[in-house]
Amino acid sequence: MKVKINQWAGVAVWKWCVEDEEVCGICRGAFDGCCPDCKLPGDDCPLIWGECKHCFHMHCLLKWISTEASQQLCPMDRRPWVTAA
Amino acid sequence: MVAAPICLTFDGFRQPPALPAQYEQTTRNRLMSAVQAIHLKNHPDDSLEELYRACENLCLHYHAEALYDCLKAELTNQVAQVFQALQRDIIVPSAPTTADPGPGLMRLHTAWHSFTTQVRLIRSIFLFLDRTYVLQHPSLLSVWDLALDLFRQQWLDHTALRNAILQKLMVALAAYRDGQSPVDSLVLHSLIHMYIDLAVYPTGFEFTFLEHTRTYYTHESSQHLANLSGSTDAADRVANYLKHVERRFHEEERLALHFLHRDSTKPLMKVLYEALLIDPIQTLIANGLPPLLAGQRLDDLRRFYTLLQRVWQLNPLRTAYGQYVETTGRAIVCATDHDDTMVENLIQLKQAQDRILTQCFANDDHYVETLRNSFEHLINARPNRPAQLIAKFLDSTLRSGNKTMSDDQLEQILNHVLSLFRYLQGKDVFEAFYKRDLSRRLLYNKSASFDAEKSMLAKLKVECGAEFTHKLEGMFKDMEISRDLMADFRPARGGELQGKQRGKRPLAHGYDENPSSADASPHFSVSVLTQSYWPTYPPCDGLILPPEVADYKKQFQKYYLKKHSSRNLTWQNSLDTCVLRVPFTAGKKELSLTCYQALVLLLFQDGQERSYAQIQHETGIQDNDELIRTLQSLSGGRYRILTKNPADREVVIPASDRFSFNDGFTAPLYRLKINAIQFKETTQETETTTEKVVQDRQHQVDAAIVRLMKAHKNRTHTQLMNDLFQSLQFPISAADLKKRIDILIDRDYMERDSEDANLYRYLA
Numbered sequence: 001m002k003v004k005i006n007q008w009a010g011v012a013v014w015k016w017c018v019e020d021e022e023v024c025g026i027c028r029g030a031f032d033g034c035c036p037d038c039k040l041p042g043d044d045c046p047l048i049w050g051e052c053k054h055c056f057h058m059h060c061l062l063k064w065i066s067t068e069a070s071q072q073l074c075p076m077d078r079r080p081w082v083t084a085a
Numbered sequence: 086m087v088a089a090p091i092c093l094t095f096d097g098f099r100q101p102p103a104l105p106a107q108y109e110q111t112t113r114n115r116l117m118s119a120v121q122a123i124h125l126k127n128h129p130d131d132s133l134e135e136l137y138r139a140c141e142n143l144c145l146h147y148h149a150e151a152l153y154d155c156l157k158a159e160l161t162n163q164v165a166q167v168f169q170a171l172q173r174d175i176i177v178p179s180a181p182t183t184a185d186p187g188p189g190l191m192r193l194h195t196a197w198h199s200f201t202t203q204v205r206l207i208r209s210i211f212l213f214l215d216r217t218y219v220l221q222h223p224s225l226l227s228v229w230d231l232a233l234d235l236f237r238q239q240w241l242d243h244t245a246l247r248n249a250i251l252q253k254l255m256v257a258l259a260a261y262r263d264g265q266s267p268v269d270s271l272v273l274h275s276l277i278h279m280y281i282d283l284a285v286y287p288t289g290f291e292f293t294f295l296e297h298t299r300t301y302y303t304h305e306s307s308q309h310l311a312n313l314s315g316s317t318d319a320a321d322r323v324a325n326y327l328k329h330v331e332r333r334f335h336e337e338e339r340l341a342l343h344f345l346h347r348d349s350t351k352p353l354m355k356v357l358y359e360a361l362l363i364d365p366i367q368t369l370i371a372n373g374l375p376p377l378l379a380g381q382r383l384d385d386l387r388r389f390y391t392l393l394q395r396v397w398q399l400n401p402l403r404t405a406y407g408q409y410v411e412t413t414g415r416a417i418v419c420a421t422d423h424d425d426t427m428v429e430n431l432i433q434l435k436q437a438q439d440r441i442l443t444q445c446f447a448n449d450d451h452y453v454e455t456l457r458n459s460f461e462h463l464i465n466a467r468p469n470r471p472a473q474l475i476a477k478f479l480d481s482t483l484r485s486g487n488k489t490m491s492d493d494q495l496e497q498i499l500n501h502v503l504s505l506f507r508y509l510q511g512k513d514v515f516e517a518f519y520k521r522d523l524s525r526r527l528l529y530n531k532s533a534s535f536d537a538e539k540s541m542l543a544k545l546k547v548e549c550g551a552e553f554t555h556k557l558e559g560m561f562k563d564m565e566i567s568r569d570l571m572a573d574f575r576p577a578r579g580g581e582l583q584g585k586q587r588g589k590r591p592l593a594h595g596y597d598e599n600p601s602s603a604d605a606s607p608h609f610s611v612s613v614l615t616q617s618y619w620p621t622y623p624p625c626d627g628l629i630l631p632p633e634v635a636d637y638k639k640q641f642q643k644y645y646l647k648k649h650s651s652r653n654l655t656w657q658n659s660l661d662t663c664v665l666r667v668p669f670t671a672g673k674k675e676l677s678l679t680c681y682q683a684l685v686l687l688l689f690q691d692g693q694e695r696s697y698a699q700i701q702h703e704t705g706i707q708d709n710d711e712l713i714r715t716l717q718s719l720s721g722g723r724y725r726i727l728t729k730n731p732a733d734r735e736v737v738i739p740a741s742d743r744f745s746f747n748d749g750f751t752a753p754l755y756r757l758k759i760n761a762i763q764f765k766e767t768t769q770e771t772e773t774t775t776e777k778v779v780q781d782r783q784h785q786v787d788a789a790i791v792r793l794m795k796a797h798k799n800r801t802h803t804q805l806m807n808d809l810f811q812s813l814q815f816p817i818s819a820a821d822l823k824k825r826i827d828i829l830i831d832r833d834y835m836e837r838d839s840e841d842a843n844l845y846r847y848l849a
Contacts, residue, residue: 011660
């Protein structure tokens with residue numbers, strides 16, 4: 001007896017590529033969660049990585065960069081912020 | 086020389102002109118004899134013109150006073166005669182009080198009628214007297230008023246006669262109310278107006294009449310409503326009674342219009358309202374309302390409302406209505422044996438009440454409010470369960486959906502469900518269950534109508550705001566993104582697999598429109614979920630998937646991670662579904678299966694018999710409960726794809742049972758859906774969902790407490806509790822709140838004031 005697979009519908013769940021315990025250095029909120037301005041995590045509130053390997057909620061970081069005090073530096077190591085490709 | 090004065094005398098002026106000596110006396114006598122003749126209904130000897138002149142002459146010659154006195158004496162005399170005759174004719178000592186009132190009343194009516202006619206004629210004769218002498222002396226009564234005054238005095242003096250007439254009038258009116266007419270209504274009208282003309286109406290008639298009316302109707306209502314409570318036909322009796330009352334109101338209004346002084350209508354109706362409705366109102370409502378509502382007797386209910394509205398007694402009815410709805414609904418909600426029909430019953434109740442509100446209670450704002458309160462109470466009489474059942478009801482509706490009903494019907498049902506949902510306090514419980522059910526519908530492609538799903542979502546959004554539906558919308562969005570991904574993924578796949586692909590655009594859930602064509606290659610698809618939108622599913626690692634599936638998933642993962650470099654992808658194999666074509670001896674069948682079922686079934690391609698342990702080892706299904714359920718669904722139930730040995734019972738026992746492929750399987754249909762037992766709502770699942778809701782609530786409570794404390798810095802216990810009850814969207818007990826406050830104090834978010842134990846301080 002030979003069974004033939006006609007259809008197969010798989011299900012997968014995506015998460016951000018970060019350690020579970022890590023939190024955003026700006027808002028101290030979990031990466032699995034969202035920035036303080038958003039209601040819900042997911043595509044609408046993505047993360048952003050710098051070349052310095054530091055990771056933040058994108059909204060948090062953009063807000064920081066747009067302030068004058070930031071001088072376009074990464075808030076963690078004070079080096080110029082360059083978004084990782 | 087002085088001349089003597091000349092004196093002239095005019096003889097003719099020494100005596101003024103005078104009437105003949107007997108003129109006044111004779112003229113007055115002529116007038117009085119005319120008055121007597123009129124009284125005796127004879128023609129006066131002189132013509133009326135002559136009489137009028139005679140009166141005029143007397144007045145012009147200053148004999149008016151004497152004439153007036155004379156006339157007064159004559160009239161007094163006449164009225165006395167009239168009353169003597171009346172007394173003699175009407176008062177019959179031996180007759181009982183209930184004797185036919187007709188002759189007596191008729192007698193008085195005739196007397197009164199001829200008296201007034203006569204006085205009118207007399208007044209015409211003495212008109213000049215009226216216009217001159219009487220007018221110049223304000224203390225004197227005009228001839229007409231004088232006659233009435235004399236009549237009234239006699240009337241008041243003859244107490245026995247007065248009482249007898251009143252008694253007879255009451256008997257006559259009672260008979261009139263009973264529908265008989267022993268006395269001509271003209272007579273009644275004239276006599277009642279006699280009271281008005283004599284100015285004795287309020288005390289002499291109206292008071293007694295109202296008292297009598299009250300007695301009459303109190304008696305009537307108690308007769309109608311005797312032994313009402315507990316009687317089986319209470320609804321009919323109350324309905325008939327209300328009809329009767331309505332008719333009575335109408336009749337009495339007409340009676341007042343025809344017979345009474347117009348100022349009497351109001352007090353009469355008031356007596357009627359009190360005797361017929363207000364006094365027995367509790368009996369009516371307690372015995373009549375529930376059966377009328379239960380029987381949905383719209384006309385009777387409308388009558389009930391309108392009548393009570395008329396007597397300003399809508400509140401007792403409203404209270405009873407609210408109680409009825411609440412009791413009925415509570416019985417539905419708390420009938421734990423009938424959970425499966427609870428929502429349907431509630432919808433029916435709601436619909437019925439809505440109809441009653443619009444058709445019978447004129448959409449009265451207060452009643453609408455009462456209904457809302459009642460529903461709020463009854464639906465929350467049992468915690469959580471109604472919310473869960475409403476979600477479940479929606480699930481089954483949206484599943485079977487359009488297969489059995491039209492779009493309009495479906496829309497209607499959704500609206501009805503929503504009208505119940507509105508009253509739920511624990512909307513988060515509903516959301517949790519609805520989300521779980523929605524995820525199943527989406528992933529297993531069970532949703533009957535995409536439009537209906539969207540419409541329901543829109544309704545929820547309107548009802549609870551965008552925040553409430555955000556996650557649910559996210560789930561739909563995930564499905565759309567996945568579909569786009571599948572379209573994008575196909576061409577990106579290399580080599581052999583790509584060549585075999587059909588150029589069709591896949592459906593959202595990967596089920597092709599025509600998957601049964603014999604030589605088609607497998608049709609794969611993947612749904613990628615955003616974790617926070619979907620319910621969490623237990624991870625299931627270590628499943629041994631068929632090689633082509635595993636290969637496909639690997640390729641997809643590679644593709645996905647390349648596209649989204651900063652993401653991780655975790656497979657939720659337990660949620661996979663598939664369609665397998667299985668060749669039985671009697672013919673090929675297509676089976677829709679869950680991942681677990683498929684893995685088990687695929688093992689038996691070699692025709693071997695296997696033990697439970699072997700199956701577990703070869704499929705990699707570690708979860709024993711899951712595997713037992715899977716085997717049970719394949720070997721027991723409606724379609725027995727596997728044969729269990731021994732086959733004496735349905736329950737799978739891992740230690741002893743062995744399984745083999747059931748070659749001889751037959752079924753009337755080509756495509757079969759093997760119902761998976763785990764799809765059914767298990768108690769455990771319910772518990773976990775509820776537990777999750779409870780956890781979520783705790784977080785919300787904590788957040789609310791901290792937020793409030795941060796805003797106010799200092800707060801007394803009562804203040805804080807009040808604020809919390811206002812800001813929290815779900816029902817929670819004070820004890821639970823207190824527990825959370827204590828935990829937050831332990832965790833140093835806040836502290837109790839060292840002096841005032843009731844005061845909390847926020848700790849930054």
